[in-house]
Amino acid sequence: MPHTPVWFMRQAGRSLPEYRKIRAGVGMLESCRRPELVTEITLQPVRRHHVDAAILFSDIVVPIAAAGVDLDIVAGTGPVVAEPIRAEADLERLRPITPADVDFVAESVKLLVAELGATPLIGFAGAPFTLASYLIEGGPSRTYLKTKAMMYAAPKLWDALLSRLADITLTFLRTQIDAGVSAVQLFDSWAGALSEADYREHVLPHSARVLRGLADAGVPRIHFGVGTAVLLRAMGEAGADVVGVDWRTPLDHATGIIGPDHALQGNLDPAILFAGWDVVRCEADRVLEQGRAAPGHVFNLGHGVMPETDPDVLTRLVAHVHEASAR
């Protein structure tokens, strides 16, 4: 590629008027299960922004809903689990999945690969810790109190839960790879709530089982979380080819921490997009410059596109990254 590739987490979503229009009246989970709708939503930012990759429109709770968990995605709140998992008997509500349980995802991927041509499609799954946090808390959390309490006080139950989630995630990603995605990203969005020691003991083995379980698939594996300054090395060791970095750690520092064997993805603060074009351009140039220290750099934000973002700024940013990095 003659320039640094660029895509955005949550590039398909509420920042786009064409997304809000097509989603009107369709629930989030329902929209993830309709291949034609997934295809259109996934393609929208590719058409509009000319990003270098599409990312499958989905939600991290899609595979656990397919595994039998009664949940809904509530607008303005996030995933809400009807009966949280707090005891061993609750594990029965989380059965293994087969590719047939997520056939709508395979169908979406096939439709997308046919439409996208040379543009790669990135597959998508939540990591065991982040999925567990929703299942245990019953919804989004700021403190992860019940999640951590189980992790510390009931390590056998914790391991059983995360093992099930690792199996589900592996099947979910393998289904996407078999259907044709060119890369996968494992989102451990909330792993940054943990210290490195706790992450290594209680989380890394499960994420590693997912990432290493895909080693023979021959597609790049991206591993991302927010607020992971102290976890970056461990997240690389979990078996990723590319580590996603939020805006708190400059990419040159990050590559010093993670080492020369991993490409980096990131890491413009999504809030920068609200600061006017001069600031956006200047900060994007800084990210590109710092990214040169890494053995490979995929330009992205440091977290997802915020719904209030002006999509024209994203379009302009893609063009700028292409132009500035080709120089």
Add this chain to the structure above:
Amino acid sequence: MPHTPVWFMRQAGRSLPEYRKIRAGVGMLESCRRPELVTEITLQPVRRHHVDAAILFSDIVVPIAAAGVDLDIVAGTGPVVAEPIRAEADLERLRPITPADVDFVAESVKLLVAELGATPLIGFAGAPFTLASYLIEGGPSRTYLKTKAMMYAAPKLWDALLSRLADITLTFLRTQIDAGVSAVQLFDSWAGALSEADYREHVLPHSARVLRGLADAGVPRIHFGVGTAVLLRAMGEAGADVVGVDWRTPLDHATGIIGPDHALQGNLDPAILFAGWDVVRCEADRVLEQGRAAPGHVFNLGHGVMPETDPDVLTRLVAHVHEASAR
């Protein structure tokens, strides 16, 4: 002191039944303005847990309410500002304060010092960035979108706002010192939303003006924020004697980052308190052991006591820290 001193952020508060009883029917802001009530609430955890310090019961928005900002503290939400500050003209709603504007705080401190005897009282203020985030967002935030947008796009307005907040904070803490507190803690709870470069450029100078402005007062200055792994060195440089560390960074790592001139405070994860006594004891011992690397260690949690915490666990933890560190 024959043992490591220990106190807990939010030790006075909702975890205590005697607090919930005495607060019944009294709004949060109102309760911070009644010296007899402040005194009783501040003393409750000292009596119950035998901690080595009291921390003045207050809220970080108390001085900005005294400065004329129309706000309320809404149960279950947090501070809600009626008219957020978004433009230069809005700054007029934030006038300087004099000690007379916060005379209830001086009165509370005097009552407390008389009651506490040899037990030190720690004064309390929010740092300019965290205060600004409430004023700009209009309430709590997960993204600090409007705060960062002002910081990047309107640096003059930003500096004017944070300068006013630094002056207010300085007067608020000086009033507490003049009334007799033995130490002060500057809470920059949400500074961890920033990269080190942004913190150094846009925040540190204002926090430093507060902390250095108290250098001649002869009381230790503690500086704390959450998720500050990449900011620890800068937070020490801002002029603190003690840097508070959350649970994400082990204290031995932290002292390597911050250097030998600063004592540390922290850093047991408040979620550990829900994991059963064996885990609490084991993790407390780890914190004490790692704290030995620092030139001084004040045992604390890595963030505030959560309302759901069993107070008996805190009492037992204080006794354990005293006993284990005296060995």
